Each structure stands twice: as structure tokens, then as C-alpha cells.
Amino acid sequence: MMAEEGVAGGSRSAGRGPAFLVPDQLERSRLRRRMLVGNWKMNQPADVSEYLQQISSRAATLSSISVAIAPPATLLAQISRSRDILAAGQDCHKSASGPFTGAVSAALLRHAGASLVLIGHSERRAEGDTDQTVRSKLERAWAAGLTPILCVGETMADVQRGLVGSRVAAQVLAGVPEDEPSAPLIVAYEPVWAIGTGRTPTQEEVGAAAAAIRQALRKRISIRAEQTTILYGGSVTPTSVLALCGVSDIDGFLVGSASLSASDIVSIMEAIAS
Numbered sequence: 336m337m338a339e340e341g342v343a344g345g346s347r348s349a350g351r352g353p354a355f356l357v358p359d360q361l362e363r364s365r366l367r368r369r370m371l372v373g374n375w376k377m378n379q380p381a382d383v384s385e386y387l388q389q390i391s392s393r394a395a396t397l398s399s400i401s402v403a404i405a406p407p408a409t410l411l412a413q414i415s416r417s418r419d420i421l422a423a424g425q426d427c428h429k430s431a432s433g434p435f436t437g438a439v440s441a442a443l444l445r446h447a448g449a450s451l452v453l454i455g456h457s458e459r460r461a462e463g464d465t466d467q468t469v470r471s472k473l474e475r476a477w478a479a480g481l482t483p484i485l486c487v488g489e490t491m492a493d494v495q496r497g498l499v500g501s502r503v504a505a506q507v508l509a510g511v512p513e514d515e516p517s518a519p520l521i522v523a524y525e526p527v528w529a530i531g532t533g534r535t536p537t538q539e540e541v542g543a544a545a546a547a548i549r550q551a552l553r554k555r556i557s558i559r560a561e562q563t564t565i566l567y568g569g570s571v572t573p574t575s576v577l578a579l580c581g582v583s584d585i586d587g588f589l590v591g592s593a594s595l596s597a598s599d600i601v602s603i604m605e606a607i608a609s
């Protein structure tokens with residue numbers, strides 16, 4: 336794998352294989368970082384400039400948390416120019432380049448200003464991403480110097496069969512290769528049944544799933560598992576976040592619909608920071 340050079344605002348971690356670009360905001364603490372990632376999906380706020388102005392001025396005063404926005408790829412450059420906001424891709428292709436009309440590679444995301452990328456979001460898995468595709472994309476993200484946010488989560492059928500822990504652990508083990516000890520990684524626990532439905536799991540359910548994720552991470556990346564940021568995502572709003580902030584293994588949130596509202600994002604940032 337070859338890493339690219341030349342994205343400002345980050346530093347490179349040492350180690351075998353490619354050098355990884357770690358955003359300054361994440362590098363400041365190599366330990367678990369409180370974090371909020373907004374996923375706009377295939378939408379954008381009515382006034383992107385106004386939105387960015389509002390959230391970046393609040394983010395500047397909340398230095399204990401990292402804030403990232405995953406916009407449609409067409410808006411990455413604009414997000415990346417915002418002070419105190421990291422830009423994240425929503426997905427990348429499993430190949431480095433080639434005849435894949437409509438697709439965006441990890442390296443192109445980085446050229447557009449991204450430092451993070453969502454990998455294995457359930458909406459991509461529903462469109463055909465297998466565990467093997469997810470792993471290939473994660474490796475492409477690393478090769479391009481991006482920090483992947485690996486999304487894992489169970490379906491309602493898994494819940495009914497008591498398979499939540501084993502499902503998320505299997506997705507972590509399938510998605511994360513064993514041989515990249517220095518590569519940056521964030522995991523997002525997103526129950527498929529909670530995304531966009533207004534339903535959220537209980538604190539206990541989130542805690543149990545996050546513990547299963549961390550246990551699986553220990554198998555893959557050993558001691559660094561304790562330092563890996565784990566986010567929760569699925570119908571997070573300024574109200575629902577309050578119940579989930581206290582879960583010990585959860586360091587922050589991946590927010591879909593509510594992230595289109597600057598005031599909602601600011602409220603969620605404040606809840607995480609308090």
C-alpha cells in the first residue's frame with residue numbers, strides 16, 4: 336500500500352507499511368477522543384455557509400471534542416476549509432482508481448480535503464458491500480492516509496435471535512486486518528433498526544454492544560483497542576443523546592438526519608462536551 340503526501344493539518348504516525356495522516360484534532364490525544372460526526376447522506380442544509388459558520392464558531396469553544404461532517408463528496412472541499420471542522424467522506428471505492436463511473440476513491444476524497452471516511456455504513460452494506468468489500472475499502476482508506484470510521488451494527492432479526500454481540504464482533508473481525516498496528520481507526524456502532532427510525536437502544540444495550548466491539552478490537556489490534564474511539568449512531572437527536580452520553584464505552588456520536596440542522600448539531604456537541 337502506498338500513502339500519498341501533502342494534506343495540511345495532520346501528522347504522520349510511525350510504523351510498518353504506509354504512513355497514516357492523523358488529523359491534528361485527533362492526534363492531540365492519541366487516547367479515546369470525544370467526537371461528533373454528522374452524516375448528511377445525499378442531502379445538504381439549505382445554507383451550507385451559514386450552517387458551517389454556526390457550528391465552527393461553537394466547535395472553536397469546545398476544544399474537548401472533535402467535530403466532523405460527512406457531506407456529499409461535492410461539498411468536501413467547502414467543509415475542509417471550515418475552521419475547527421473535519422471533513423469526512425461517506426464512502427470510498429474498494430479500488431484505487433479505474434473505470435468506475437460515479438465512484439470516488441479514497442485518494443480523491445483526500446485530495447478534496449477529507450481526513451476521515453465512513454466505511455461499511457449499513458446503507459452501503461444494503462447496496463451490496465460485503466465484509467470483504469468493507470475490508471478492501473478500509474485498506475484503501477489507510478493507503479490514502481485517511482482515518483476510517485468502520486460502521487457496524489445488527490439488524491432487528493439479530494436482536495430477536497440474541498445475536499447483537501456476535502454480529503458486531505464478527506463485523507469488526509471481518510473489517511479490520513491484523514497486520515496494521517499503527518493505523519488509525521474509529522468504530523461506529525449503528526444498529527440498522529435504529530437508523531432513521533426514531534428508535535434507539537437502551538444504555539445497557541449500547542454498552543453491551545460497545546463492549547463486544549472493544550473485545551473484538553482487542554483480538555485485532557491488541558492494546559490499541561483501549562484507545563479506539565467508539566461512536567454510537569442511530570436516531571441521535573438533542574433529546575435522545577442525553578440518555579446515551581453516559582455509556583462508558585461510547586466516546587461520541589454519528590448523527591444522520593439531525594446533522595442537517597446546525598442548532599441540533601450544536602446542542603448535541605454541547606451535550607457531548609458537558
Ligand code: PEP
Nearest residue numbers: 530531568569570591592
Ligand atoms: C446514519 O446515517 O449514520 C444515522 C445514524 O442516521 P440517523 O441519525 O438519521 O438515524
